[in-house]
Amino acid sequence: MQNRWISRLLPAATNTRPAEWSRAAIGVSLGTLFSVWVCSLFFGLPVAMHLIGPLGASAILLFAVSSGALAQPWSIVGGYLCATVVSLAVVYFFGRDLDTACLAVGIALLCMCLLRCLHPPAGALALLVVLADPDSASLGWGVLAPVMLSAISMLLAALAYNNLTRVRYPKKSTEANPLVIADQVPGDPGITAQDLQNALQQMDAFIDVTPEDLEELIRASEQHARRRSIGEVFAHDG
Known part of the structure; x- marks a missing residue:
């Protein structure tokens, strides 16, 4: 029984080839660079860099496991939208601190489930919007613009790169x-x-x-x- 429990902690076998790992790795790097670059053009590098964590996590989903339900277009666009709106509302009513950040990510999860756009990196985004750096915090509700611009840029990069490398995306x-x-x-x-x-x-x-x-x-x-x-x-x- 103990051996069976320990076996559950071991990683499952990888069903992809090294060639696919390389294809996805290049896509993750290019997609993240592209989305951060586009965001920095309009809102400055500090704001763009503040969003790089969730964007990098989204890139792994969109390029490495693009067939998953959590990596589809509505997941990233809707997930980022839910997380940002919920977090800004929480900030408006309760301010910016660790407690409100944790509250925001929980409410964001509920909203994403209701709208069928569950996207794990949006949880990190919800925390970042509440615990924003000075440049991002100064935008107020305007932070929704760089967030959605970054999400759409990442999605466009995934659409182009995945299909050019013969990986059908999004799923029909x-x-x-x-x-x-x-x-x-x-x-x-x-x-x-x-x-x-x-x-x-x-x-x-x-x-x-x-x-x-x-x-x-x-x-x-x-x-x-x-x-x-x-x-x-x-x-x-x-």
């Missing part, structure tokens, strides 16, 4: 393409994209996977199962 919604993804047999209705969506909702937990990812995984699993079955048949005949 499965709701418009409810294909059956399991082989039909007599009496078996198969699995549809809507079934996957319902299953994810039934799990009642934060899961960073889209129904489309599950569809592709099941398709690939079926192909491997067919190859294994054919191999076993040939081995038995031999």
Whole structure:
């Protein structure tokens, strides 16, 4: 039992190749540099540098795990918007200190869940907006402009770089393409994209996977199962 518990703490196997690590690393660096540079052009380097932490975290999601639900366009744009508006409202009513910063990140999480734009780096952004440096704090509600400019710049960089490097982004919604993804047999209705969506909702937990990812995984699993079955048949005949 103890060994099983310890095994849960060990890192899972990486399912990507070093070539993909390099592709994502270059994208993270370029995306972060681009978004900070654009922000600095309009609002100055100190304000842009104040936002570099959340932007770097967003870059990892958008370039390294771009298929995840937390890395989609509405997640970063909506997440940054929620975090900034909530934090500015908290500052307006309660001021700037550690307690209000922690309150802001909690309320921001609730808003992101309600608007379906959960984006973890937005939590760091909520803290930074409350505990702002003098340059950012002096902007007041105007800090929303550099935040959203940086988010949109990061999104544009991800859209361009991912698709140019043959990584489809953003993920296409499965709701418009409810294909059956399991082989039909007599009496078996198969699995549809809507079934996957319902299953994810039934799990009642934060899961960073889209129904489309599950569809592709099941398709690939079926192909491997067919190859294994054919191999076993040939081995038995031999």
